[in-house]
Amino acid sequence: MPYDPNNIFARILRGEIPCVKVYEDAKTLAFMDVMPESEGHVLVVPKEDAQDILDLSADGLSAMMATVQKVARAVDKALAPDGIQLRQYTRAAAGQTVFHVHFHVLPLWEGAHLAPHGKVMVEAAKLEPIAANIRSAL
Ligand code: AMP
Secondary structure, eight states: OOOOTTSHHHHHHTTSSOOOEEEEOSSEEEEEOSSOSSTTOEEEEESSOOSSTTTSOHHHHHHHHHHHHHHHHHHHHHHOOSEEEEEOOOSGGGTOOSSSOOEEEEEEOTTOOOOOTTTSOOOHHHHHHHHHHHHHTO
């Protein structure tokens, strides 16, 4: 399957649709997941057109992982979770639904239930204060 330049994350990267931004540099963007599984669920995408991790260049991978660590550290500092999951789904059979490679940074608290994957939409106004808290810890 060729890379679809109109996938939702490509459109966010082009500024065609909004996101609640957490961090951006020349090669990556991090923003709040609009259907978060836990409070503070952030997505990290490279700016390179790659549908999954198998297609990404070594340089894009390195930039993405550096941002994943930076954001995970900020999430840890800002929200003090008991643990953090770093998830990446490759292809639909593995649960991928948006075909621009991304990592989920998912803070977890002992005993707390996760919302289902990509199902319950939260409005931007509710995500913005959480993003501001994470940004201030970057
Ligand atoms: P995946 O199944 O790994 O491809 O996950 C895609 C993720 O993108 C899901 O967790 C969705 O909630 C999230 N998502 C979909 N559309 C948007 C959007 N417009 N802004 C932020 N997150 C999104």
